[in-house]
Amino acid sequence: MKKQRGGELIIVIGHNNTGKTVFATRLADGFNKRRDSVNLKSYPSNYYKLAVYDVQNRFSKHLRKGDLSIKTSDKDWCKKLLKMRKSLVILDDYKVLLPNDKMDSDLLDLLQFRAEYGIDIILIVHNPKLILERLSYYVDTYCLFYTAGNSNSFKGRVSGAERLIELKKVIDKEYKSYTREEYGNLYPNFPFIFYNGRNEEAKYINFKK
Amino acid sequence: MIEEDYKPVYDEVNPENLIGVTIEKDGTLKDVEDVFDYDKDSETIQKEIEEFNKNGETEEAKESFGFDDFAEEETDSENVESVISSDEEVVEDKGEIEDYFDSAEFVIFVTEIIIVFGTNFYLKYNKLDKITIKDFNKTAGQQKLLVKSWAKVLHKNNAKVSPEMELLFALGSAYGMKISSIVDSQKAKKYDELMKAQKKGTSTKKMRVEPKDEAVYDDSFTPSFDVDFENVEEVATSHEEYNRKEERKHDKKEKEVKKPSKGLIDLS
Numbered sequence: 001m002k003k004q005r006g007g008e009l010i011i012v013i014g015h016n017n018t019g020k021t022v023f024a025t026r027l028a029d030g031f032n033k034r035r036d037s038v039n040l041k042s043y044p045s046n047y048y049k050l051a052v053y054d055v056q057n058r059f060s061k062h063l064r065k066g067d068l069s070i071k072t073s074d075k076d077w078c079k080k081l082l083k084m085r086k087s088l089v090i091l092d093d094y095k096v097l098l099p100n101d102k103m104d105s106d107l108l109d110l111l112q113f114r115a116e117y118g119i120d121i122i123l124i125v126h127n128p129k130l131i132l133e134r135l136s137y138y139v140d141t142y143c144l145f146y147t148a149g150n151s152n153s154f155k156g157r158v159s160g161a162e163r164l165i166e167l168k169k170v171i172d173k174e175y176k177s178y179t180r181e182e183y184g185n186l187y188p189n190f191p192f193i194f195y196n197g198r199n200e201e202a203k204y205i206n207f208k209k
Numbered sequence: 210m211i212e213e214d215y216k217p218v219y220d221e222v223n224p225e226n227l228i229g230v231t232i233e234k235d236g237t238l239k240d241v242e243d244v245f246d247y248d249k250d251s252e253t254i255q256k257e258i259e260e261f262n263k264n265g266e267t268e269e270a271k272e273s274f275g276f277d278d279f280a281e282e283e284t285d286s287e288n289v290e291s292v293i294s295s296d297e298e299v300v301e302d303k304g305e306i307e308d309y310f311d312s313a314e315f316v317i318f319v320t321e322i323i324i325v326f327g328t329n330f331y332l333k334y335n336k337l338d339k340i341t342i343k344d345f346n347k348t349a350g351q352q353k354l355l356v357k358s359w360a361k362v363l364h365k366n367n368a369k370v371s372p373e374m375e376l377l378f379a380l381g382s383a384y385g386m387k388i389s390s391i392v393d394s395q396k397a398k399k400y401d402e403l404m405k406a407q408k409k410g411t412s413t414k415k416m417r418v419e420p421k422d423e424a425v426y427d428d429s430f431t432p433s434f435d436v437d438f439e440n441v442e443e444v445a446t447s448h449e450e451y452n453r454k455e456e457r458k459h460d461k462k463e464k465e466v467k468k469p470s471k472g473l474i475d476l477s
Binding site: 008010023026027030031034042043044045085086088115116117118120141143162163165166167169170173194195196199200201202203204205207 | 221222223226227229230231232233234235236237238240241242244245250251252253254257258261262266
């Protein structure tokens with residue numbers, strides 16, 4: 001049987017001003033390049049769409065006609081996302097969209113059918129504690145920026161917590177090797193660790209040589 | 210307990226916990242992007258694309274897909290120009306706007322005739338001067354907008370509102386403002402004439418009035434007002450004015466009854 005496409009779900013964890021959103025905008029750039037290279041007329045209109053929940057208004061330049069900018073008041077955002085195919089969804093501070101931290105059936109559908117519909121999802125959070133427990137069942141790919149808080153915050157929130165706790169120590173050490181000004185000058189190449197739990201690979205990205 | 214559990218964030222890495230993890234220290238952003246594999250499609254996607262290639266996109270599918278919200282919001286928040294430019298792109302991408310000029314000209318001409326007829330009916334009712342089709346001089350922009358709306362009606366492209374409604378709005382805004390300005394200017398003109406007449410102490414209308422039958426018309430009667438309101442009845446623009454005029458008429462008649470005219474014999 002032919003291997004089906006994944007429909008990635010990546011969680012980006014990091015403290016404020018560590019470069020999470022900048023990193024996500026670069027992924028959005030990559031997505032836009034991808035859809036530029038495709039003849040969109042040969043696809044239905046719900047293909048190759050970018051959807052963002054963008055509290056900082058950092059993705060407005062990346063959105064094109066027909067893309068979706070989710071509003072906090074929008075209750076049907078999941079239903080809209082479920083209509084997308086071969087698309088990228090970026091939710092910055094996604095928990096705001098979930099009243100009472102409840103994952104409704106539409107969101108669970110989105111997570112379950114993301115591979116079938118070709119929807120890649122990137123969730124951005126400040127702290128591992130903000131990852132809902134049920135969500136952690138679906139995630140095995142993380143981008144780890146410098147994160148405030150202690151190691152315990154990973155427990156029960158991520159799969160392979162022991163690994164991520166160790167990797168957190170690595171990225172924290174890297175972050176602390178810069179002054180605040182030096183860190184700002186790294187823009188847009190901020191250091192982070194990309195950990196893929198499926199094949200247990202950790203890649204240190206933009207680290208000092 | 211919490212304090213005991215707390216560990217400072219600068220703990221040294223425990224290599225034991227990373228056993229089995231492949232670590233690459235020279236990773237790049239491309240490593241992350243490579244995770245997104247766009248070349249493998251699921252069965253659902255393959256079926257949908259096959260159906261799309263066979264039958265094209267159905268209107269139902271378009272309607273059920275409500276992602277135009279963003280484009281509208283963005284253009285609205287920027288400015289109206291961008292809305293127009295995005296519409297221009299839609300129509301002009303097809304490279305056919307020039308093809309619609311002839312038919313659009315005809316439709317606009319017919320519409321103008323209908324509108325002139327309707328407007329003149331309104332003006333006549335208000336006892337104002339009629340207008341002609343020449344009063345609808347359009348700017349190049351207005352003309353282009355009308356043609357574009359017509360092109361949309363013919364082509365039914367991705368308009369947000371129905372194209373017919375857009376044409377109606379375009380016509381309404383183009384002609385509605387024109388008509389209202391014409392009517393206003395006419396009313397203002399009439400009002401100015403009336404005011405001038407009041408200042409001079411005589412009404413131009415009064416001068417044109419033929420003397421009435423002596424039996425009814427009393428020369429000896431001199432009204433207390435300089436203006437002959439009876440003859441400028443048509444410029445009464447409000448109920449108040451109309452009521453005031455009626456009262457004056459009534460007073461005048463009462464005076465006429467008290468003062469017998471020349472033609473009548475005083476039986477007392």
